[in-house]
Amino acid sequence: MSQQFSSRALKNNAYEFSVSELAQSLKSTIEDTYGYVRVRGELGRVIIARSGHCYLDIRDDRAVINSIVWKGQMVRLGIRPEEGMEVVVEGKLSTYPGRSNYQLIIDKMEPAGEGALMALFERRRKALAAEGLFDPRDKRDLPFMPSVIGVVTSPTGAVIRDILHRIMDRFPLHVLVWPVSVQGNKAAEQVAGAITGFNQADGFTRPDVLIVARGGGSLEDLWCFNEEVVVRAAAGSNIPLVSAIGHETDWTLIDHVADYRAPTPTGAAERVVPVLSEWQDTIADHGVRIMRGLRRSLDEKQSSLSTSRLPGLESVLAGPQQRLDLASARMPAPMRLFEAKRQSLDLQRLPNPGHVIDMARQKLSSQRLRPDMVTQNLSRQSGQLQNLQKALLMQMEIQLDKTGARLGQAGDLLKAYSCQGVLSRGYVLVRDGEGRVIRSARTLVSGDPVTLTFADGDRPAVIDKTAEGPVTQPQPAQ
Incomplete structure (x- = not known):
């Protein structure tokens, strides 16, 4: 068509083109003349439309070429166009008749060397x-x-x-x-x-x-x-x-x-x-350390418990029992003293006043003393008798009070350290089937019948399980 237009133009310089004819002639001339081109430049304006087409400019310091990448070609590009990127593009040069400008339709795009990418x-x-x-x-x-x-x-x-x-x-x-x-x-x-x-x-x-x-x-x-x-x-x-x-x-x-x-x-x-085997070794090592620490802590606690726990029943009763034995041994001496005092008082006791009067009457009858002398003697002797009676009664009361107090103290001590006194404080006496006192838990086996003696009575029992390990000492009830 361009050759036809050219021949017509040569025959008649006044040939009249329509706008679309001239635009189409220019489009054909550019596409036929340049065809597929390779261009190096910097990307200027870059617009990606909603349709998926990309509109951009390729420029250098003196010129700008409008360019377009169709949607189907965008997904095949190796890079994403971006303003300021220096690229080398390949495509077909064409025109857009609707706006009377030419544009490059891009098929390929690559950075213009690593320097541009950097x-x-x-x-x-x-x-x-x-x-x-x-x-x-x-x-x-x-x-x-x-x-x-x-x-x-x-x-x-x-x-x-x-x-x-x-x-x-x-x-x-x-x-x-x-x-x-x-x-x-x-x-x-x-x-x-x-x-x-x-x-x-x-x-x-x-x-x-x-x-x-x-x-x-x-x-x-x-x-x-x-x-x-x-x-x-x-x-x-x-x-x-x-x-x-x-x-x-x-x-x-x-x-x-x-x-x-x-x-x-x-x-x-x-x-x-992380490395599983390394953590398994670490965990195992920590486990060994923990077990060592636990054993050491348990040993220390056991040692502390052994030194601070209550002694056995025999040890608890040993001291009071010894004091009770000594007190019991001393008991006859106060009793003997009391008996001696009583006998001494009996010896010092004045005769019956009636008997004294009878004796005086007999003596008076035999001697036939004067009435006034008799009266005087009787009065004096009667006064002495009354004084002796008062002194005797007072001395007896004092001695009886002292002896009674000592007997009361000895009785309280005897009661406190007696078996019944110990039981009343919460302890239990254990006897076997033959009535013998059990002094160690290790002498009992499962099924042995025993008798538990409390302060208020006895109760039968049967051993359920053989004692194992250290025996925990009983503690008295609070």
Whole structure:
């Protein structure tokens, strides 16, 4: 058609084009002339419409080319377009007749070397750090002994095998794997979705810790872990997160926001899971130490109890019994003294007053004394008799009181240390079937009949179980 328009124009300079004809002619001319082109530049304005198409500008210091990536092609790009990124794109140059401008329809896009990616990485790192996403104070401690471990990685390859093998070797635990792509345009959204999905835990047990892992690769291969959507998902995780991306020298933005950055996927498994055998040895050692401490404590308590417990019944009664024996031995002396005093009083007792009067009358009759003398003698003797009677009665009362007091004290002592007195304080006397006193629990066997003597009577009993171990000494009732 362009050749037809050109021939017409040569024949008649005044040929009249319609607007659409001229626009279509220009479109055909540009597409035929340039066809498929490769362009290097910096991404300017980047807009992803609701339809899924991406509208962007490719520019340098002197020009700008409007460009478009159709929705179907967006999912095939290796990177996510972002303003300021230096890229090399391939596509077809065309025009948009509706607005009389030309545009590049992009099929492929790749970073313009690692230098461009590093510059973008640094800009993004500074922006996210300014928001506080990398604050060390927000990092959490990993659980000491997780029950469930969540792993976000590719379901195939050496990474997942290394992680599972290392966990099984150290401490077999329940592992949940969320399979994702770890490279390509879809990888970032899948990784972010896996982190969010583990946190929501819909229909499965929520893990105690997460491992986000990938093997080594170039900066471009690992780029999905530098995407903002992944970094924000990791920062918003309520589950402690361990990043294990690439090798020890490979750093991605998720490493900055993770609670712990492992140098390798194997290192992540070692950090999350302790060694079972080591903890078994530690627990066994602690158990031995605890048992030693318990034995030592029990020995000390037993020794303290042995020194502070009440003595046996025989030991308790030995002292009072000895004092009772001494008191009993001393009892005859006061009794003999009392009897001697009584006999002495009997000897000193005055004769019957009637008898004295009769004797005086006889003497008076025989002597025929004068009446006044007789009266005087009788009066004197009667007074002496009364004085002697009073003195005798007073002396008897004093001696009887003293002797009675001593007898009362001896009686109280005898009662206190008698068998009945001991029983009244809560002790029990145990006799065997033949009435012999039982002095040791070890002399009894199961089934032996015994008689328990209390203060208020006897009760029969049968031994139920042979005594074992140290015998606890009885204590008197309070």
